[in-house]
Amino acid sequence: MVTTRKPLRAAIIGLGRLGARHARHLANKIQGVKLVAACALDSNQLEWAKNELGVETTYTNYKDMIDTENIDAIFIVAPTPFHPEMTIYAMNAGLNVFCEKPLGLDFNEVDEMAKVIKSHPNQIFQSGFMRRYDDSYRYAKKIVDNGDIGKIIYMRGYGIDPISGMESFTKFATEADSGGIFVDMNIHDIDLIRWFTGQDPVQAYGLTSNIAAPQLADIGEFETGVAQLKMSDGVIATLIGGRHAAHGNQVELEVMGSNGWVRIGEHPDLNRVTVFNDQGVVRPSLQSFGERFDTAFTDEVQDFVNNVIVGKQPEVTVDDGIKALKIAKACQQSANIGKLVDIQL
Ligand SMILES: NC(=O)c1ccc[n+]([C@@H]2O[C@H](COP(=O)([O-])OP(=O)(O)OC[C@H]3O[C@@H](n4cnc5c(N)ncnc54)[C@H](O)[C@@H]3O)[C@@H](O)[C@H]2O)c1
Numbered sequence: 001m002v003t004t005r006k007p008l009r010a011a012i013i014g015l016g017r018l019g020a021r022h023a024r025h026l027a028n029k030i031q032g033v034k035l036v037a038a039c040a041l042d043s044n045q046l047e048w049a050k051n052e053l054g055v056e057t058t059y060t061n062y063k064d065m066i067d068t069e070n071i072d073a074i075f076i077v078a079p080t081p082f083h084p085e086m087t088i089y090a091m092n093a094g095l096n097v098f099c100e101k102p103l104g105l106d107f108n109e110v111d112e113m114a115k116v117i118k119s120h121p122n123q124i125f126q127s128g129f130m131r132r133y134d135d136s137y138r139y140a141k142k143i144v145d146n147g148d149i150g151k152i153i154y155m156r157g158y159g160i161d162p163i164s165g166m167e168s169f170t171k172f173a174t175e176a177d178s179g180g181i182f183v184d185m186n187i188h189d190i191d192l193i194r195w196f197t198g199q200d201p202v203q204a205y206g207l208t209s210n211i212a213a214p215q216l217a218d219i220g221e222f223e224t225g226v227a228q229l230k231m232s233d234g235v236i237a238t239l240i241g242g243r244h245a246a247h248g249n250q251v252e253l254e255v256m257g258s259n260g261w262v263r264i265g266e267h268p269d270l271n272r273v274t275v276f277n278d279q280g281v282v283r284p285s286l287q288s289f290g291e292r293f294d295t296a297f298t299d300e301v302q303d304f305v306n307n308v309i310v311g312k313q314p315e316v317t318v319d320d321g322i323k324a325l326k327i328a329k330a331c332q333q334s335a336n337i338g339k340l341v342d343i344q345l
Contacts, residue, residue, distance in 0.1 A: 008308060011037035011069055013062045013086055014077035015045035017168065018100065018297075021290050022077055025298050027053035033073070033305045039065045062086055066093050073124075073308055075301075076100060079176030080184070084109035088116045091123060096308045098301065100128040102187050102328070103321040105179045110325060114318050126304045126314040127321040129191045131251075133303065134296040137192065140255065140262045144196055150259030152197055155237040157189030158252040160245040162287055166213060169243055173221050181225035182206060182331040185241030189253065190331075191316075191324045193229065193237045196255060200345050201229040201237070201327055206335035212244035227331040239331075248285035249292050268292065 010033050012023050019040070026035040038049040039059040046058035059065040066074065066089060073096040076086045084104040090097050097117075104110040117125045131137050143149060161169065169178075178184040194200060208222035216223050224242040231237065252265045270284040270291075286292045307314050323345050334341040 007032055007034040008072040009036050010073045011071045012075040013039045015040040019077035029298055030302050037065050037069045081105050081177050084113040087113050091116050091120050096124040098126045098304045102183055102325050117318050124308045127316055129316050130293055130296040130300045131188050133299040136264045140264050149257030152235050152257055154256040155193050156254040157239045158250050159185045160242040160250040162248050163244050174219050180332050181222045181241045182328040186239045187324050187328045189239045190327045197231055197235050199231040201231050201343050203230040204330040204334050205340045206331035208335045248287045
């Protein structure tokens, strides 16, 4: 967007696995915005933001930052349980808010968060379902919307992190409740299935296991979560979320139609290189969600900034976030009780 107006002044809460990426993008790539302040609990991360990104002021208390700084927008990339209170405080302070997925973990808190967001219709709120900004998903969606593969019959989503990331995940899950495999991981595919089909699920059946990482049981987490969803007009979806991929970051979606199929990310290729050696014919693979979705993360944040500048509410609404959370929780509930669960949205 070409603009002669002053850049928006923005701050960020959270400089961890994802917050550092958003902060780097805000400081170096995103047009129309200046990252002026950052808040985190880790002093090394705050030093990094000052020294590497030129962030002027840093905080360990987000309320102090919001009360002190003259800012237009805030990016919430702190652990999920903090999202509702941080969003409510920021919206009530008159800020535009970008908040990472999921919206939160507790329904009462998330309902209150939605009420506050809706009571400020002139402020922008955007939730971090960045896969909707990925070029491949957008391309596939156009094919499906054109009717080129006929009617959707079935969808299959894989969201499987590399097992090499287990240590950093375990630290994250130990320090802050992740919400569990369905709420933390499968939620992306839940949102995409709603986006592709235009339907909501009516029933969920969930199963969990810890075969690849039995140590996760000690912190109340499951490594693998599989969900079957039945959508309102009969489409069936299978989602597998996990943290066990030996080869890298496997994020794949398949849409089977009555007249053809599309697959997105069937192989997590790092690039177009194939190595022929004593291991066989080898394709190097992506190793993290950050690498896979770097451009999507940039594009979603640029879209948020553009939306704030022109006063336009984003395509992904708070209600999309609430529905995805309710569906993910229904999958977890089904796994807990071992029964098919009806979904009320
Ligand atoms: N869209 C995606 O694909 C995606 C990927 C990864 C993470 N996320 C989401 O981003 C959020 C953060 O995840 P992460 O992996 O970066 O976490 P992390 O643990 O790596 O980092 C958390 C950051 O928040 C800070 N923090 C913690 N408590 C705080 C508090 N009370 N006040 C201020 N700062 C606080 C920490 O100091 C740290 O900088 C989570 O909600 C997660 O679900 C989304």
